[in-house]
Amino acid sequence: MKKIIIALAFALPIFVQAQKTYSTKAAKVKFFSHTVAEDVEAINSQVVCSINDKTGQVNFAALIKGFKFENSLMQQHFNGKDYMQSDKFPKANFTGTIANIAAVNFAKNGSYNVTVDGTLTLHGVSQNIKPTGTITVANGKVSLKSNFKIKPKVFGVAVPDGIAEELETTVTSNF
Amino acid sequence: MNIKKLIKFLVIAAILGILAVWFFVFKLPTTEWYRNFTTKKGDNTTAADIATAFQKNEQDATTKYNGKIIEISGVVKESSIENSNTTVTLTTLDSMTTVYIVLKDSIQPLTAGENVKIKGKCSGYLVDSTFGNNIQFNEGEIIKK
Numbered sequence: 001m002k003k004i005i006i007a008l009a010f011a012l013p014i015f016v017q018a019q020k021t022y023s024t025k026a027a028k029v030k031f032f033s034h035t036v037a038e039d040v041e042a043i044n045s046q047v048v049c050s051i052n053d054k055t056g057q058v059n060f061a062a063l064i065k066g067f068k069f070e071n072s073l074m075q076q077h078f079n080g081k082d083y084m085q086s087d088k089f090p091k092a093n094f095t096g097t098i099a100n101i102a103a104v105n106f107a108k109n110g111s112y113n114v115t116v117d118g119t120l121t122l123h124g125v126s127q128n129i130k131p132t133g134t135i136t137v138a139n140g141k142v143s144l145k146s147n148f149k150i151k152p153k154v155f156g157v158a159v160p161d162g163i164a165e166e167l168e169t170t171v172t173s174n175f
Numbered sequence: 176m177n178i179k180k181l182i183k184f185l186v187i188a189a190i191l192g193i194l195a196v197w198f199f200v201f202k203l204p205t206t207e208w209y210r211n212f213t214t215k216k217g218d219n220t221t222a223a224d225i226a227t228a229f230q231k232n233e234q235d236a237t238t239k240y241n242g243k244i245i246e247i248s249g250v251v252k253e254s255s256i257e258n259s260n261t262t263v264t265l266t267t268l269d270s271m272t273t274v275y276i277v278l279k280d281s282i283q284p285l286t287a288g289e290n291v292k293i294k295g296k297c298s299g300y301l302v303d304s305t306f307g308n309n310i311q312f313n314e315g316e317i318i319k320k
Contacts, residue, residue, distance in 0.1 A: 023305045025275060026257035038201055045260055046277055046311050048303045059303075063311055065242050066298035073204035079242065090237055090299045174258060 020106070022142050023050035027173035029062055031150070033164040040074065040164045042067040049173045051135075051144065056101030058116055060094040060171070083157055089124045096129075104135050111136045116146070122155040133171070144173040222249030222274040225310055226267035229300040240297040240310075246318060248292045249274060254284035263293065263315065271307040276315040285320065292319040 027049035033040040044066040050059050064086035069075035079086040096118015098104070104112040112135045120129050133146030150167045152159045159165060203209050218239075225247060228236040249265030252273060256262070261282050265274040276295050285291060295312035302308050 021305065024257070025303075025306050025309070026260070026262065026277075028258060045258060046275065046298065046313060048301060048306055050305050059305075061301055061303055063298040063301055065296075066311055066313060068313065071201065071204045072210045073200065087237060087241060090241065091301065172258075 019052060019054040021050050021052050022175035024048070024173055024175050027060065027171065029060070029067075030170045030172075031067075031167040032170075033167050035163050038071065038074075040069075040167075042069045042075070042078065044068070047171075047173075049144070049171075051098070051142075051173075051175070053101070053104070053106045056098035058094070058096050058098055058118065060092075062092045064090055064092060083152075083159070084123060089122075092120070092122045094118055094120045094129075098135075104137075106137055106142060109137055109139065120150070120155075122150075123152075123157050125155040127154055131171075142175045144171070144175075146171045219246040219248075222247055222265035222310075223268045225274065225297075226269060226272045226308075229310055230269070230272065230308070233300055237299060241299050243297055244294060245297050245312070246292060246294045247274060247276075247312070248290070251285045251287050251289045251291055253287055256281065256284060263291070264309075265291070265293075269308075273307065273309050274312065275309040276312040278315040278317070280316075282317075285317075289320055291317060294318050 025048045026045060027047040028043060028045045029047050030043045031041070044062050046066045047060055047062040051057070064084050065079060067075070067078065069078065078084055096116045099115045099117055101114070104114065113132065114135055115130060115132050117130050118128070119126050129148065131146050131148035133144055136143045136145070147168065147170050150169050151165065152167065153165065225236070225240065225245070228239070247265070249267070252264045252266040254261065254263045259281055261278040261280070261284055263276045263278065263285055265276070267273060276293055293312070293315045295315035298311040298313055300308065300310050
């Protein structure tokens with residue numbers, strides 16, 4: 001019995017694949033919308049992000065007040081009670097899974113297209129979204145980039161008709 | 176007032192109106208002066224005190240600190256350049272909680288253990304299973320080191 005336990009103890013690491021979680025607290029989320037009067041554009045460069053290379057679990061968390069606009073009047077309106085109500089809903093987060101994580105070889109240089117299925121919580125409202133993105137592996141450095149569109153009204157944000165009805169969102173994360 | 180004069184007056188008024196809207200809505204709010212002028216100034220505090228405030232009552236601390244310019248003192252835990260921004264992490268009394276600041280200017284990272292005072296805008300409190308809890312600041316500016 002003792003021999004079997006010792007043999008299993010040595011054999012176990014062969015069967016158990018090591019997992020690695022890539023993480024950063026300096027991911028960037030940018031959103032953009034073109035309007036006739038002025039483009040709506042903001043960047044948050046303090047977004048916490050993690051990816052598990054085996055389970056494909058992806059998490060993002062951002063503070064709404066961390067979004068910086070060039071026009072600070074626009075930033076005030078964005079955070080105010082008519083739009084994001086960031087005092088009431090200070091955070092946004094996304095939790096999802098990369099559906100095809102097995103196709104990503106984290107040990108080999110390359111660019112891998114991925115599809116993520118998850119839940120985005122914004123303005124206190126959670127919605128399922130399925131963004132696509134690219135994981136790039138370059139000499140051991142891993143990065144993730146994704147572009148997708150968000151409709152603020154779906155998250156209960158009352159934007160006026162014709163203004164920022166759809167936000168083009170870009171997520172960039174270097175681990 | 177004849178029609179010609181009235182039209183002239185209306186055209187000038189319309190041009191002045193458009194210029195005023197352009198200046199006050201689109202131009203002035205993009206300036207650093209406006210950003211500083213309209214940002215409410217908060218307390219001077221320490222990294223330890225602000226962390227305790229958020230841990231004790233997140234809602235109250237959010238109301239008190241979020242979106243405000245705070246001068247915060249503390250000890251540097253780590254500092255680096257991430258995505259071409261210099262970041263500074265300050266220790267608090269709780270090893271799982273830090274104050275995370277992105278500086279306005281890209282400068283040489285600070286040295287761990289240094290005592291610093293940084294002015295920055297508080298974005299709030301983020302709880303994360305990987306990085307622990309952090310109180311985030313952006314537009315940071317070193318006041319004293």
